[in-house]
Structures are given as C-alpha cells and as structure tokens.
Amino acid sequence: MWLSDAMPAESAPRSIRIAAVADTHLRPAVAGRFRPDFLRLAEHADVLLLAGDLTEGGTLADADLLRAEIADLPVPVVAVLGNHDHDRRLGFRISAQLSGIGVHMLEGTAVTLELNGIRLGVAGVMGGSGGFPGYPGTPDEGTEEHRTRMRRGPLDAELLRQSLDTLDTDVRVALMHFSPVIDTLAGEPPRIYPGLGCHALGEAVDAGRAALAVHGHAHGVPNSVAPQAESLPAMSHTRSSVARMPSTPSPRHKRGRPEPTPHAGSQGGAAAHL
Template sequence: MPTPKSSSHIRFAAVGDIHVRKDSGGSLRSLFAQADEAADALLLCGDLTDYGTEEEARVLVAALGAVHVPVVAVLGNHDYESGTPEIVAETLTRAGVRVLDGSVCEIEGVGIAGVKGFGGGFGRGALGAWGEPAIKLFVQEALNEAMKLEAALAKLRTRRRIALLHYAPVVGTVEGEPVEIFPFLGSSRLEDPLVRYPIDAVFHGHAHRGALQGCTLNGVPVYNVAKPLLQRSRPDAAPFFLYELPREPADASAP
C-alpha cells in the first residue's frame, strides 16, 4: 500500500468522461500520474471508453500503469455503446480496478457505493411510467438503477461514505446544459436513496457542460467531475477533482 499523502485525511482524485480511444494512452498517463501523486485513491465516474470496446479498455489499463493507489470505477453510457460492457468491466477488473455496479468497496475506512445510474429527468420534469411500453421500460431502468444504489448504500458499515455514479442525481450539476436534454443527463430517482442514507459526498460525470457542484435535498454535496467540464472551468489545474475526508481511528469503522 502506498504511503498516505496525509496522516490526518484521506484524499480522493475523482474524474469521469475520459473517453479513452485507441490513441489516448499518452495523454492519460500524465493525468493519472498527477492523480497518483496527489491522492490516496482514484475514482472514475464512467464513460471510461469512447465506444466500449475491449481495445479501448486495454489502452485505459495500460495508462493506469502510472497509478499505484486503489482505483474504483463505475461504467457510463459510452461503455455500453458496443454492447459488451461486461468486457470493459472484466478488462479493468483483471487489472485490479474495482468496478462497482450496485456493489461496494472500502478504501482506508471510507465506504464507496457505485452504480451507473440512468436518465429520466428531475423533480416535476421526471418522466412517468405511463403510455407506451418503451416509455415504461425507460422509467423502469431508472428505477432499477436507483434500487441498486439503495441496496449498495444499505451494505455500507463505515462512518465515512461516498457514492460514485455516472448520471447526475440532482438537477443542480446539469445546469448549464441545454434544458431540452436534462432528462437524458440524470434522474432525481437516484437522489432518493442518497437522502435516505447518511453519506458524505456524491461524484458523477456525464454532463460535460453542467455545473461543478450541487447538493441533494438534505445538503449532501454533489460534484460533477466530467473531465471536459473540469478542463474548461479550471484550465490551470489538473483535470481531476481532489476531495478529502478526515481519517477515522482504527476502531471507529462501525457506525
């Protein structure tokens, strides 16, 4: 295990929407090397590849060779494009990446629950399960992802907890995108379990032109860490978001 970057805090470098292509390796190595130097763990918020191919996943794995801290990831919609998301996940898992899909892991006393999420819209603008079967299937997919997130959060037993998504759970972090595409950027159904369970922070991507930060109804910070957004809004900083939590005493992992 690498030496902690801080004796008092654990630091997470979070980024999504890196959209790896077959020629992306060189540029990503620099990004990952900087994240490895700054953080105790790397969080990847989906759209890890551009077309969801095994070749792209292998390029990503090669670039992750610069990373010696734990890596935790969820998939995004681009990782499903070729119809073989399981191959992307398996390729990453074989390389030691913890790929979450309704599952959890623990990094130095911090519990992490992860799902891809889905669209459907927010609040009064959320799509209802009414009418054609295709609409009902669309809404059911959003409900399924919300239930997977709830089940994952229920498994966590740590004091400190993070949720990792690709789609946005709140409207605040998609603002800046065209209003017409809000329903395809996330779903407030994903917010429901985040309100019901104690959690410190939420990270997602997908909304390249959204806002960096929002919050849930009960004030939990939600961070949009889509790489294009980070690059545009913070051109002089490395394109990842650095987040830290206090380290818990060794005997304080249970709530």
C-alpha cells in the same frame, strides 16, 4: 480531476483525498493523454474514482487503451461504467478487463478501503435517466435505448441505496455515471435534463447517508475539459461542478434524519474540498 478531502466527524485532523474523473471516452485519438497525471496521483490523492463513459465506443480495444492509462497506479482505483461502455453490449467484459488489473468495479455493489486510518466505503451504479421534479422524463417516447435508460434509473437507484446501506464505514461515497441532481447540470439545455439523470438517484444518495456523490455524463457545464484537449492538468482544478449542502456523517457517527448530500459532477476533471 476532481479532488476532495473527506473527513469522519470525530477525526477532523485526518482526511482522505479523493480524486474523481469521468467521461474519458478513451479511443486512439486521446490515448496516453491521462497517463502522466495519473502516475502523479499519490502526490495529491489517496484514491481515484472513475465515473463512467471510460471508453468511447464500448469496444474491447478501447478498454485496452484504458487499461494502459490506469495500470499500476499508486492509489486504489474504483469505477463504474457509463452508457458508452455498454454501446457494444460488452460491459461485463470491459469490467472483467479492468478488474484484472485491480480496479474495483462497482455495479450495484460496494467496496471498503482503509486509507490514512479511515474506513472509506464507496457504493456504485451506472444509474440511468428518469427526470427530475419540474423536468419529468418521458418513458414511453424516443428510442429503445432511451426507454431502457428510463427504466434503469429508478432500478439502479434502489441498488445504490441498498449498497450504501451495507457499508459500515467512517465515510460513505456514492459513485455513478448519471446525475442524481439537476444542480450539477447547469450549462446543459434544460430540455435534455431528463436524459441526464434521475431524482431517484439523489433520493438514494441521501437515504444511504453518503457524505459525497460523484457523477459524470453531463458534458456542457462550465469549465469542462474535453479528452481531446492538448493536456489535462489533473491537479489544476480544471473542472468543478459541485452542488454543496451540509454533509451527513456515516450512521457510524450520527443517527437520525439524513440531510442532503454534496454532489460533484466530473467530466474530464476538477478539484474541490469537502
């Protein structure tokens, strides 16, 4: 679990507690492992963000297991899908299943939630690969799946920027599956960085003036907690991979050149404060 306190610039006493989870890879072997902590979320968080690869095989049966984990939670849930959720080309149906229980599913779209008197805006995409400066992608090599992800990275980055721009909120958060920076990929082999994210996503996050960016997809970073673990203590800071830079308030509070945004990778779960 990844937790963050997000505060608008002019209202320091107020805050929103954000919990984030990614790469749950729901399947029969891990069914039920998350539910106890999810039911306690209201003690520690005001909203739950799910950053993709929610199912292991992208099947409707896996999606049903996920529904059982997150149904009737005490806090709003906002989610994007990951590459595993599209394995069977059933992403739209999985999104519909989750929307049916009240999850705010984002795909180049955004949602506004009012929490503790603060308007929180979340824009989300799956994202894709494409590489980073010094770690360029190879769009013409590899499998068709690889080439598709390479094409999708920059396209989803533009959708993310546009979605962030639609938000007139106190706090903006960017939610995606693929990484927008290499800073949160430490622990993964550098040779696979190009397949884990896209610098265009990071540029979109900064251009859209998000106060926080949350992603998943990378599994090898320090302190990772895999879904097959015996327990996943959501509130014990189980995993945190955060690249911190000065936070930029929403344009509602500050105009001018956007500053770099804090980015958090969240596989299994972690906690931090913004």
